Amino acid sequence: MAVFVLKRLASLLASLLFASLAIFLVLEVLPGDPAAFMLGLNAAPDTVAALREQLGLTAPLPQRYFGWLAGMTVGDFGISYTYRVPVSDLIGARVQVSVPLAAYALTLSTLIAIPVGAIAASARNTPLDAGIMGMTQLGVALPNFWFAMLLVLVFSVGLRWFSAGGFPGWDDPFAAMRALTLPAVALALPQAAILARVMRSSLLDTLDQEYMRTARAKGLSQGQALRRHALRNALIPVLTIMGLQFSFLLAGAIIIENVFFLPGLGRLVFQAISARDLVVVRSVVMLLVFAVVTVNFLVDFTYALVDPRLRRPVS
Amino acid sequence: MSTLRVQDLSLSIRAVQILENVSFEVGPGEILGIVGESGSGKSMTALSILNLLPRHSQLSGSVTLGGLELSGLSDRAMNAVRGDDIGMIFQEPMTALNPLKTIGSQVAETAWVHGHAGGREASRIAREALDRVGLEAEEFPLIRYPHELSGGQRQRVGIAMAIALRPRLLIADEPTTALDVTNQAQVLGILKRLVREDGMGLILITHDLAVIAEMADRVAVMQSGRVVESGPVREVFRQMRHPYTRKLFSTSAHVPQRTPRAFERTLLDVQRLERRYAIPKRLPWEPQRYKLALDGVSLNIAKGESVGLVGESGSGKSTLARTVLGLETAQGGAVHLEGLPIRGPHGTAFGTRRETQMVFQDPYGSFNPRHPVGRLVAEPLHLLRNGAPKGADRKALVSLALERVGLAATDADRFIHEFSGGQRQRIAIARALIVEPTLIVLDEAVSALDVSIRAQVLDLLAALSERLGVSYLFISHDLHVVRAVTDRVYVLRQGKIVESGPTAKVFTHPEHDYTRTLIAAAPRLDAALKSRFGDA
Numbered sequence: 001m002a003v004f005v006l007k008r009l010a011s012l013l014a015s016l017l018f019a020s021l022a023i024f025l026v027l028e029v030l031p032g033d034p035a036a037f038m039l040g041l042n043a044a045p046d047t048v049a050a051l052r053e054q055l056g057l058t059a060p061l062p063q064r065y066f067g068w069l070a071g072m073t074v075g076d077f078g079i080s081y082t083y084r085v086p087v088s089d090l091i092g093a094r095v096q097v098s099v100p101l102a103a104y105a106l107t108l109s110t111l112i113a114i115p116v117g118a119i120a121a122s123a124r125n126t127p128l129d130a131g132i133m134g135m136t137q138l139g140v141a142l143p144n145f146w147f148a149m150l151l152v153l154v155f156s157v158g159l160r161w162f163s164a165g166g167f168p169g170w171d172d173p174f175a176a177m178r179a180l181t182l183p184a185v186a187l188a189l190p191q192a193a194i195l196a197r198v199m200r201s202s203l204l205d206t207l208d209q210e211y212m213r214t215a216r217a218k219g220l221s222q223g224q225a226l227r228r229h230a231l232r233n234a235l236i237p238v239l240t241i242m243g244l245q246f247s248f249l250l251a252g253a254i255i256i257e258n259v260f261f262l263p264g265l266g267r268l269v270f271q272a273i274s275a276r277d278l279v280v281v282r283s284v285v286m287l288l289v290f291a292v293v294t295v296n297f298l299v300d301f302t303y304a305l306v307d308p309r310l311r312r313p314v315s
Numbered sequence: 316m317s318t319l320r321v322q323d324l325s326l327s328i329r330a331v332q333i334l335e336n337v338s339f340e341v342g343p344g345e346i347l348g349i350v351g352e353s354g355s356g357k358s359m360t361a362l363s364i365l366n367l368l369p370r371h372s373q374l375s376g377s378v379t380l381g382g383l384e385l386s387g388l389s390d391r392a393m394n395a396v397r398g399d400d401i402g403m404i405f406q407e408p409m410t411a412l413n414p415l416k417t418i419g420s421q422v423a424e425t426a427w428v429h430g431h432a433g434g435r436e437a438s439r440i441a442r443e444a445l446d447r448v449g450l451e452a453e454e455f456p457l458i459r460y461p462h463e464l465s466g467g468q469r470q471r472v473g474i475a476m477a478i479a480l481r482p483r484l485l486i487a488d489e490p491t492t493a494l495d496v497t498n499q500a501q502v503l504g505i506l507k508r509l510v511r512e513d514g515m516g517l518i519l520i521t522h523d524l525a526v527i528a529e530m531a532d533r534v535a536v537m538q539s540g541r542v543v544e545s546g547p548v549r550e551v552f553r554q555m556r557h558p559y560t561r562k563l564f565s566t567s568a569h570v571p572q573r574t575p576r577a578f579e580r581t582l583l584d585v586q587r588l589e590r591r592y593a594i595p596k597r598l599p600w601e602p603q604r605y606k607l608a609l610d611g612v613s614l615n616i617a618k619g620e621s622v623g624l625v626g627e628s629g630s631g632k633s634t635l636a637r638t639v640l641g642l643e644t645a646q647g648g649a650v651h652l653e654g655l656p657i658r659g660p661h662g663t664a665f666g667t668r669r670e671t672q673m674v675f676q677d678p679y680g681s682f683n684p685r686h687p688v689g690r691l692v693a694e695p696l697h698l699l700r701n702g703a704p705k706g707a708d709r710k711a712l713v714s715l716a717l718e719r720v721g722l723a724a725t726d727a728d729r730f731i732h733e734f735s736g737g738q739r740q741r742i743a744i745a746r747a748l749i750v751e752p753t754l755i756v757l758d759e760a761v762s763a764l765d766v767s768i769r770a771q772v773l774d775l776l777a778a779l780s781e782r783l784g785v786s787y788l789f790i791s792h793d794l795h796v797v798r799a800v801t802d803r804v805y806v807l808r809q810g811k812i813v814e815s816g817p818t819a820k821v822f823t824h825p826e827h828d829y830t831r832t833l834i835a836a837a838p839r840l841d842a843a844l845k846s847r848f849g850d851a
């Protein structure tokens with residue numbers, strides 16, 4: 001097990017290094033001067049030169065790259081060009097919205113999808129199964145921003161249960177969670193629809209396995225066999241999808257954050273791109289890469305927890 | 316009083332009659348063998364007793380266990396019977412265990428689910444059951460996972476699960492079919508001992524008459540859902556009143572007609588072949604270690620000759636076959652076909668692929684289920700490159716190949732799932748034959764077939780060999796088959812050839828201990844009857 005974790009950790013570090021190099025090369029080395037790009041077409045040459053100086057673009061490439069890496073390891077991401085504040089402060093504030101939102105949405109989608117998928121599988125080829133599958137089709141097809149607007153119309157404008165947008169901060173955790181609820185639901189339902197379909201087909205495969213018949217022959221009821229033998233086996237493919245979904249929720253919530261006026265990472269990177277603030281862009285992109293790679297590492301780690309064949313391979 | 320009494324059991328699934336008035340009894344400490352070919356209803360009979368049937372099944376008749384009528388019991392009441400009063404062992408040890416749970420917890424579950432014990436007591440029962448099937452605590456602690464065990468060991472875990480609560484009846488459905496001869500002998504020995512120790516009844520389902528002859532007290536012969544003959548083994552096997560019993564006997568002992576020939580020209584020449592696999596490293600800086608799957612194997616096959624390759628599972632038989640065909644790269648040694656190296660600079664030489672074809676063990680798994688049979692059979696024709704026939708010629712060639720293996724030309728339009736196991740294997744042979752190869756490698760090609768179909772396929776292979784002069788490399792753990800159809804035989808053990816020679820000589824006068832062990836472990840019908848009942 002320790003070996004497995006060490007190996008995965010090494011590959012995690014390698015991915016991060018590779019990604020940082022790619023980001024650095026694309027943003028700073030490829031033809032085109034970052035300073036000139038940030039200032040736009042009509043900038044005076046001496047302004048560009050001043051910005052180059054300010055951004056440290058005059059230093060040799062390796063020094064810039066390793067300086068950037070070293071800075072990030074101690075939480076120094078540089079100073080935002082547009083906001084004139086440390087990028088770490090900007091990111092710090094946004095992460096407090098984006099990570100809880102993604103976690104909230106993933107929790108919701110998992111809590112909905114796994115039981116729904118399991119019910120559909122155990123009721124295979126019945127009207128109930130067909131009904132559930134029809135609903136998930138719809139869930140996959142609906143764009144989440146449209147669904148978000150629908151939620152706002154019903155629960156904010158109509159019923160006035162939730163506010164239509166904005167985020168009050170974590171001083172009042174209850175209010176914060178409330179503000180995140182509609183966005184989380186809007187994000188979660190399409191993901192839940194996908195996850196429920198994966199869960200159903202994975203469980204159906206598992207139900208046909210011979211060890212299920214063995215379990216019944218031992219005297220387990222259908223339900224016991226399902227809970228004790230099928231679920232964990234069926235979860236392995238579901239985990240893969242969940243890992244992908246978390247990454248997507250973290251980085252891909254831009255539209256939903258805009259619909260609900262949430263100060264999240266998605267909005268930050270969107271604004272930074274519009275303002276050509278490359279310092280913020282490269283830091284947020286690196287952070288998202290870090291999050292995705294870490295989540296994948298955690299998923300791999302969970303595989304090993306679930307599946308002894310990975311934990312204790314036979315040579 | 317009998318342990319189990321089955322009376323007039325009939326089963327239909329979606330209006331298809333599967334079982335018809337099946338009746339038999341099993342007494343305490345008695346072994347009832349149920350023998351028959353696939354589709355005869357053996358497994359369905361077992362599942363009917365446990366009432367673990369597929370949907371849309373309609374069951375009638377009576378099943379009584381020690382006086383308790385089981386038919387008509389609710390699923391809940393049957394849950395209490397399954398595992399506690401009746402244990403069951405399945406054919407495939409590789410898939411019958413949950414890969415994510417330890418063997419200890421899977422055996423203990425039997426005790427737990429019936430409320431006999433929980434926690435430590437259930438573990439103690441599991442330990443005892445595993446000990447009883449010869450999986451000692453030292454080497455097989457409860458925390459082992461199925462993937463850490465071999466097929467034979469997994470099958471013993473399956474037995475431990477079934478006997479943990481000392482049921483009154485044990486049903487074993489082809490428990491040794493997936494095992495090699497030495498493992499088979501061990502598992503059968505364990506079953507026999509458990510029956511004696513616990514006084515339980517055992518229903519042993521098998522297609523192998525020799526296993527019945529060695530194990531069973533009484534036998535029921537099944538054919539298309541009916542018991543056509545039953546009684547004490549000696550009586551049934553001696554008198555063979557029913558024509559189907561006679562047919563089973565004659566086909567299982569079937570030896571195809573082969574005229575002895577002298578072979579001159581060497582077709583395949585394998586010299587000091589070495590194949591090793593890298594063992595996954597646990598730490599990146601560890602030195603790379605290797606597992607030697609083939610350790611200097613030399614072997615040759617003459618044109619038209621039929622050569623056998625025997626050995627236990629894991630001895631390297633399939634690796635040898637794959638390496639000889641160039642499907643795997645050897646790390647040392649050389650393979651020549653008609654004097655030419657089989658591997659060119661860009662993988663397997665094109666000529667080799669045309670001259671050699673392979674027939675696999677699982678005929679169904681080796682076909683794409685979405686293509687019609689005609690397309691499947693025609694698949695190797697691309698090896699002829701521009702010489703490949705087109706249109707009507709191609710169709711004629713497919714028809715010819717199908718007819719050669721005893722199928723109809725019209726079968727080309729059907730799909731593989733519409734055929735029986737034996738027919739599928741014939742289609743696989745037709746596919747191998749269509750490019751008229753000089754060598755066909757048969758990897759356990761008849762192991763999954765019923766005796767009568769196996770006899771047909773063996774006849775077919777023998778006839779094709781004589782008519783077309785094709786050579787065979789015949790890989791099997793079934794020694795009788797190898798003995799019946801090959802001219803020479805090689806015995807492979809842990810990647811090394813330990814003995815080789817003319818088949819008749821190796822089988823009658825084995826020189827190596829390992830060969831002797833293999834031959835002794837293989838059940839033989841005549842020998843079993845003779846040793847148990849004195850006369851032959």
